[in-house]
Amino acid sequence: MTVREMHSRDLPALETLDAELFGADAWPVATWWAELAERPRREYVVVEDEGGILAYGGLDHGGETADVMTIAVAPTARGRGLGRTVLAELERRASAGGASGALLEVRADNAAALALYEKSGWRQVHVRRRYYQPGDVDALIMAKTLAAEEHSS
């Protein structure tokens, strides 16, 4: 299993996986292209094995505070620590990019993601009431202080 940067050649596989995982909230392929075009401000990674992409995630390097843009694990690969692996990789890259903290946003009804974040040391700092429509689901803003890391360059 390898963790590596996402490339444009990954986009057809990612578009399919993203649609399977996020349904109506999935990013259109144009959004993926736009996100990759924003490198190095944006940084996306994938986890793959010989069968293809198992998990992916991405980051916005915003200076002091980085934002986790997305994180997802293929349904067949869940519960094996890949979510934790991707999140730790994003935290490491955020820190290497100079951030001292990171933020993310999660639906309040996403138990799996909340468990992953809480067990990885993230804490809720804000609630956006009824942010997700339809459904009146709150958005939880979570934060984590990152350990200082030497810049990779």
Ligand SMILES: CC(C)(COP(=O)(O)OP(=O)(O)OC[C@H]1O[C@@H](n2cnc3c(N)ncnc32)[C@H](O)[C@@H]1OP(=O)(O)O)[C@@H](O)C(=O)NCCC(=O)NCCS
């Ligand atoms: C959220 C998600 C990324 C978790 O990925 P995963 O690879 O299954 O998670 P991990 O195996 O790394 O688990 C990390 C921790 O979270 C816990 N966890 C994961 N899924 C859980 C669930 N459904 N219920 C309760 N706890 C869960 C695990 O028990 C683990 O803790 P432990 O090591 O103490 O047991 C995955 O469910 C997913 O892709 N969901 C759909 C996309 C999504 O919602 N992304 C987040 C958007 S904010």
